[in-house]
Amino acid sequence: DAGVIQSPRHEVTEMGQEVTLRCKPISGHDYLFWYRQTMMRGLELLIYFNNNVPIDDSGMPEDRFSAKMPNASFSTLKIQPSEPRDSAVYFCASRLDRSSGNTIYFGEGSWLTVV
Amino acid sequence: AQSVTQLDSHVSVSEGTPVLLRCNYSSSYSPSLFWYVQHPNKGLQLLLKYTSAATLVKGINGFEAEFKKSETSFHLTKPSAHMSDAAEYFCVVSEVRNTGKLIFGQGTTLQVKP
Numbered sequence: 001d002a003g004v005i006q007s008p009r010h011e012v013t014e015m016g017q018e019v020t021l022r023c024k025p026i027s028g029h030d031y032l033f034w035y036r037q038t039m040m041r042g043l044e045l046l047i048y049f050n051n052n053v054p055i056d057d058s059g060m061p062e063d064r065f066s067a068k069m070p071n072a073s074f075s076t077l078k079i080q081p082s083e084p085r086d087s088a089v090y091f092c093a094s095r096l097d098r099s100s101g102n103t104i105y106f107g108e109g110s111w112l113t114v115v
Numbered sequence: 116a117q118s119v120t121q122l123d124s125h126v127s128v129s130e131g132t133p134v135l136l137r138c139n140y141s142s143s144y145s146p147s148l149f150w151y152v153q154h155p156n157k158g159l160q161l162l163l164k165y166t167s168a169a170t171l172v173k174g175i176n177g178f179e180a181e182f183k184k185s186e187t188s189f190h191l192t193k194p195s196a197h198m199s200d201a202a203e204y205f206c207v208v209s210e211v212r213n214t215g216k217l218i219f220g221q222g223t224t225l226q227v228k229p
Contacts (some may be wrong), residue, residue, distance in 0.1 A: 004194065027159070033217075042219060042221050043222075091158060104217060105161070106158040106160075108156075108158040111156075
C-alpha cells in the first residue's frame, strides 16, 4: 500500500512568493490533516478535512494560509505571500475513520525554507 | 480539554540498557493514546496505540507502553536500547468521543550511546 504522499519534499523560496504544498492521502481514508512542525512550537494541527469538507481550521495561522481538498485523493496547502517565519516542515496525514482507533498515518513531510 | 505532557525533553541511555520515556495526559473522556517516532529528516511512524483494550500495549521494535488511569500516565519502555532507536518520540492523545483530533506532546529526544 502506498502511504501518504507529499510533494515537494523540499522547497526553498523567496519571501513574498506563493508556495503550494500537495498531498495524496491513503486511498479510502476519510480524514485528512495538515500539521506544521517547528523547533519552537513543535507539531501544530493547522486544519483537517472529513470527506473533503474542512472541519476545523482554527490552527491556520492567518489569512495567508489556505487549504483545499477538491476530491478524496488530493489536498493542497497554500501560503501566499510566504514569509521567513513560515519556514517549517509541513506534514500531511490521513485516517480511515473514527472507528479505526484514530490512528493517523503521516507523510514524509514537505520541508519549506523561505528566505 | 485534553493535553499531554512529556516529562523529559531529552533522554540519554547506553546501548543495551533499558529505555523509559515518560508521558502524562489529561483528558475529560476515555482517551486514545499513541506513541509516534520520528527519525531525523523523516515523517512520523506509529509505534503503538492504546484504545481502551489491554492496558499493556506492545508495539513495533520491542517497545511497549502501559496505560495507568490512576496515574494518568502512558510511559514508553524498551528492555534494551539499540543504536537505531535514537530518534524523537511523541506521546499523543485523542479523545474518542470527539472528532479524534490528535494532540501532540513536545517530544522526547532519545540518544543512544555506544
